[in-house]
Structure formats: C-alpha cells, structure tokens
Amino acid sequence: MLSAGNGSDFHHRMSSSRWNTIYKMMHKRERLLFALAALMILAVLGSCTSWLGSATLRITYSLKNGIHHLENEIQSAEVDLGENSDWQEHRDNITGISRILFAFWVINPTTVDVTAQFYISTDETLTTAQQIENQATLILDGVSVPAQDSVYVAAQDSYQYFRNVDELADRLIDGRFHLYCISSAAPFEIEVPDSAAFLIEFTYAVDWEF
Amino acid sequence: MRRGSILLAVLALLTGLSASAAAGSIGIGVGGGLNLPIAQEDAGSGFLYGARLRIGVASFAALEPCLSYFRQGDSEVDLHGQSVVLDGGQSTALGLNLILGSIGPPGGMRIYGVVGLASHAMKQEGTDDENRLAVSFGPAVETGIGPNLALSLEARLHLISLDGGGARKNMGLSGGLIYYLGRQDR
Numbered sequence: 001m002l003s004a005g006n007g008s009d010f011h012h013r014m015s016s017s018r019w020n021t022i023y024k025m026m027h028k029r030e031r032l033l034f035a036l037a038a039l040m041i042l043a044v045l046g047s048c049t050s051w052l053g054s055a056t057l058r059i060t061y062s063l064k065n066g067i068h069h070l071e072n073e074i075q076s077a078e079v080d081l082g083e084n085s086d087w088q089e090h091r092d093n094i095t096g097i098s099r100i101l102f103a104f105w106v107i108n109p110t111t112v113d114v115t116a117q118f119y120i121s122t123d124e125t126l127t128t129a130q131q132i133e134n135q136a137t138l139i140l141d142g143v144s145v146p147a148q149d150s151v152y153v154a155a156q157d158s159y160q161y162f163r164n165v166d167e168l169a170d171r172l173i174d175g176r177f178h179l180y181c182i183s184s185a186a187p188f189e190i191e192v193p194d195s196a197a198f199l200i201e202f203t204y205a206v207d208w209e210f
Numbered sequence: 211m212r213r214g215s216i217l218l219a220v221l222a223l224l225t226g227l228s229a230s231a232a233a234g235s236i237g238i239g240v241g242g243g244l245n246l247p248i249a250q251e252d253a254g255s256g257f258l259y260g261a262r263l264r265i266g267v268a269s270f271a272a273l274e275p276c277l278s279y280f281r282q283g284d285s286e287v288d289l290h291g292q293s294v295v296l297d298g299g300q301s302t303a304l305g306l307n308l309i310l311g312s313i314g315p316p317g318g319m320r321i322y323g324v325v326g327l328a329s330h331a332m333k334q335e336g337t338d339d340e341n342r343l344a345v346s347f348g349p350a351v352e353t354g355i356g357p358n359l360a361l362s363l364e365a366r367l368h369l370i371s372l373d374g375g376g377a378r379k380n381m382g383l384s385g386g387l388i389y390y391l392g393r394q395d396r
Binding site for chain 1: 249250251252268269270271285287288289290294295296297308310325334335336337345347369371372373374375376377378379
C-alpha cells in the first residue's frame, strides 16, 4: 500500500515523466523544424544566385560630332556604344539599364527664345523637323534657351528633361541609333556642340567561368 | 512571390513553437554601421542604421521585424576633365529577419545567423522612385554587457533586386545594442 508521501512521489514522477516526454518530443520537433527551416532558407538563397552574380558598371559615351537644326539642314550624330570596350565586353549579358544621364550645351543663335528637343531613331536619313517629330522618339524635352544665349545641362540635372526613358533604354541596349536635336519654334536654328555625352549605368550578369 | 511564400511558411511553422527559455523573450535593438557597395560603380561607401524588435519563438529561432535606413555614398565620374558627383541613392527598408542559432537572454558569446526579407523604398537622383524586394543573410555575434543588455555585431550581405534582373549588393557591417525586456533567467 502506498503512503501519502509515496503517492505524491508517484504522481510527481508521472508528471515529471510526462513533461520529459513532451520535452523530448518538442526537442525532436524543434530539430526537425530547424532542418526544414535551413533547407527552405537554402532554397530561397539558391534562387537568388542570379542576384549574387550581377554587377553594375558606368560608361561615358561622348558624341563624335555636334548636331544642329538649321532652317534647311538637320545634322544628326551616330551613337554606337559598341565603341566602348566595357559595353562591348558585357553587352550580351546586360540585364538592365538603371540610370541614364546626358550632359550637353545648347546654343541658340537666334533672336527669339526656343526650346530644344532631342529625338532618337535608327533612321539616319531624316531631314526635316516634321519627319523627326513623326518618325523618331522624343527622349528630351523642355530645355529652354534664351535668345542669343547658351545653356549647359549638367548630367545630374538632365533627368528632369527625359521623356520615354524605357524606349531610350531599349535603344541603348540595342547599342546603335542616331540622335537629333530640333528647335521647337521658328526660325529653327539650334546647335549642340560635340561635347555632349551620355552617362549610362547598367547591370550585367556575371559570366562565371572557372 | 514564391520566395516570399516559402519564407512565410517557415516563419509560420516557427511561431508555433514556444517551449524553451529563449522562446517568448523579447528584445528591442538599435544599431548602425557601414554600408559597403559590392561590384557597383554607381555608388560609394555609405552608412546604415535601424531599429528592431526581437521575439524569441524557439530555443534556436527568433523573429525580428525591423525598420532600417540605407545610405549609399555618392560616386564621382570624370566628364571632359571635370569631376561630376552623382547621388549614390538611399532606401528605407521594412523587413522581417529570421535569427537561427544561439539565442536567448544576455550571457556569454552567442553566435547566430540572420536571414532577412525586406521591402526597400528606393530613391536615387536620376531614377524613378521604386519599391524593391531584398534578401539579406550573414553571421552575427552577441555578448551580454548587463543583466538585460547585449552588444551585437553582424556582417550581412543585402541583395536588393533590380528591375530586369540582378541586384544591388551591399555588405552591411554593423553593431548595436539589444535590450531584453523582463527578468532574464540564464
């Protein structure tokens, strides 16, 4: 016959044993969950390998010649990023263009204020402002130039003038196009000297070769 | 989306555990440090700081809702012989970290891993503002410096996804203090 004290010990042992069992079960469950969590985290990180294997580069591309819009003449400039060795090296692995900036002078020799507009096209034979407006893509607009004056737009200030940035990025990835500048008002005379330059930041997938 | 679902499933499983001393512990932390871009020409070295709430959910795991600010240093580029300074960018991140390893009240040296998922509200001059998904991971150490206070150091790689593919990579080297609420039994 069990004494009261023995009975209490018995219940205590039973209670302790039950908790031990629960603790062990929990311990096992935690270990299992730890392994499961680690596996899932590895799976998440594994799917980020393309993020790990990427880099961002910046290139500068200066126009080889100036561009202008006179009443009877339009001169465009060819942009060929293939001339840049960094671009050429990574062009097949480019995943996106993250920032485009453009630094340039605009000269207005006329006696009226004008607004400069920049267009791009793969067609180098556009010869009138109307053709450019209809067939090319507007990429910069709103650069006001006072009469008989010039304006410098710094690279870091150029973003506010950009239009159709996605289309410009697509053209840049293609690597080659023609840049036009036209004046928004008569007498249609505006010049952009050859100091104009694009700053392009792009991300590319690193080609792992061992 | 799929990645987020997987991580949320893990977190949901872990929150079901509550049988250890570490489970249920709550700590409030602040910290800051260096933010070092890796393979990024568009940014220089910057800094980061933030606050976190650490909730122990198992003997080996804790969850950490956190709010952080990342500043990337400006970068310079030479244009026709003139130096042009371009904004490196900044982001505010709201995220959730999963802490795996030795966690619990302040004591001796504890070592654990941190895996984080966050949404970064990114701003950089010359680009549109955007929200991007980010993943981070890295090791951390923590040591008690008082009954309720611990000092932590961590080295974490932050991968902030970019539109079109790839990611901004920043190594965050940071230190901070974590204050654990309530009486701490070691």
